[in-house]
Amino acid sequence: MNIRNAFLxxxxxxxxxxxxxxxxxxxxxxxxxPVNLEGLAQTGAKTYDDFMGRAVxxxxxxxx
Amino acid sequence: MTDEGVAETVKWVxxxxxxxxxxxxxxxxxxxxxxxxGIPAAVLVDAKGIVVWQGHPASLSEALIEKAVAGAxxxxxxxxxxxxxxxxxxxxxxxxxxxxxxxxxxxxxxSGPAIAQAIRTIVESRVAGLKATYAxxxxxxxxxxxxxxxxxxxxxxxxxxxxxxxxxxxANKDAPAIVKAQKQIAKLRAAExxxxxxxxxxxxxLAKIAKAQAxxxxxxxxxxxxxxxxxxxxxxx
Numbered sequence: 001m002n003i004r005n006a007f008l009x010x011x012x013x014x015x016x017x018x019x020x021x022x023x024x025x026x027x028x029x030x031x032x033x034p035v036n037l038e039g040l041a042q043t044g045a046k047t048y049d050d051f052m053g054r055a056v057x058x059x060x061x062x063x064x
Numbered sequence: 065m066t067d068e069g070v071a072e073t074v075k076w077v078x079x080x081x082x083x084x085x086x087x088x089x090x091x092x093x094x095x096x097x098x099x100x101x102g103i104p105a106a107v108l109v110d111a112k113g114i115v116v117w118q119g120h121p122a123s124l125s126e127a128l129i130e131k132a133v134a135g136a137x138x139x140x141x142x143x144x145x146x147x148x149x150x151x152x153x154x155x156x157x158x159x160x161x162x163x164x165x166x167x168x169x170x171x172x173x174x175s176g177p178a179i180a181q182a183i184r185t186i187v188e189s190r191v192a193g194l195k196a197t198y199a200x201x202x203x204x205x206x207x208x209x210x211x212x213x214x215x216x217x218x219x220x221x222x223x224x225x226x227x228x229x230x231x232x233x234x235a236n237k238d239a240p241a242i243v244k245a246q247k248q249i250a251k252l253r254a255a256e257x258x259x260x261x262x263x264x265x266x267x268x269x270l271a272k273i274a275k276a277q278a279x280x281x282x283x284x285x286x287x288x289x290x291x292x293x294x295x296x297x298x299x300x301x
Contacts, residue, residue, distance in 0.1 A: 028116055031193035032109050035094060037087030044142030045085060049155065053137035053182030055129070058107040059121055060089075060100045 111136035111182075113189045137182050138175065145174040160187050161219035187217060191225045198229050201281035203239045204246035238280070245273050245282035249289060257293070267293050 035048040045051055089095055098107055098118060106124060108117040110132035117128050141152060147170060154163035163183050170176025190213055198206045210230045217223040233239055252266045270290040277283035 028118065030115055030196055031189040032113050032115050033097060033193060036090070037094075038090050040085060040087040043085030044140065046142075047156075048087070049158075050141040052113075052141060052155065052186060053111055053179070054140055055111045055132040055136050056109045057121075057124070057129075058094070058109065060095055060098075060105045060107075061103050 108132050110134075112185045135181075137178055144179070145170075147171075147174050148179065151179060155183070158216045159218075160216055164220075187220060187222050190216070191222050194226060194229055198233065201242070202246075203233060203236070203243045203281065204250070206233055207243060242277065242280055242282045245277050246285060248273060249282065249285050253289060263293060263297070 037048045040046065040048070095105075098105070104121050106119065106121040107115060108124065108128060110116045111134065116132055117124065141155070144152065148166075150166040151163050151170070154160070154166055160183055164180055167176050167180035167183065170179070194206065194209050194213055197209055206229065210226055210233070213226045214223060214230070217226060248269065252269060255262065255266065257263045257266055267290060270286045270293070273286035274283050274290060277286060
């Protein structure tokens with residue numbers, strides 16, 4: 001598997017309200033809207049747009 | 065999240081041993097778009113910029129990843145050849161016509177055709193996204209995205225598709241009232257609402273909007289925010 005083409009982008013979503021009522025997820029097959037991630041680290045990418053043409057796995061995480 | 069946590073974040077990432085790129089979803093925009101209500105949560109975006117999967121990271125299959133990376137550029141943008149400088153500059157400004165023109169000057173060894181294909185895919189995906197936004201009834205979102213896209217796609221044939229969506233929106237008799245209500249909701253969302261009195265007023269306004277716009281996108285947005293505020297109230301008690 002050509003895993004080199006996949007990129008992991010961890011998202012620190014501290015402000016997410018956990019425990020809120022779960023709502024329907026976005027339907028697969030829709031284009032990702034423009035993304036603004038700040039302070040990208042551990043990558044050569046300066047903005048999320050730099051991942052253009054690459055598959056990306058976005059993982060949401062938070063810490064307490 | 066706020067910037068004040070950066071030092072702790074760096075420490076946390078190091079402790080976790082995470083080697084991959086990370087960034088901050090300021091204001092939780094992305095997590096609210098995906099309605100992330102608990103972690104761990106992940107989203108897989110394919111090389112075309114299409115969301116192909118959302119769920120618990122452990123349930124992500126190898127087959128899905130393989131499908132997502134199909135047709136991906138061999139190198140990420142920051143590793144492209146120096147000759148792609150003008151393409152990158154145009155992409156940064158989201159001037160897709162210029163980016164494609166500059167790509168045409170590149171050789172195959174510098175991935176010119178592959179990059180051009182990736183740019184065309186982005187353009188298609190942006191237009192598809194606009195159409196989906198309109199179809200969902202999010203007319204304010206359509207208005208905003210159409211204005212941005214009209215600039216970004218200047219000089220490209222896809223601009224006509226953007227103009228067509230804009231024309232459809234302009235001809236939609238229901239749209240102005242819905243857009244107005246959506247703007248009202250956005251204004252309430254932007255407000256801090258730290259005082260109880262302000263919250264009460266906002267909840268009253270939202271209830272009115274939810275009633276007047278019942279069954280459409282603005283009504284749904286009003287109801288969602290109203291429920292959030294009610295939830296906040298309950299938690300404060």
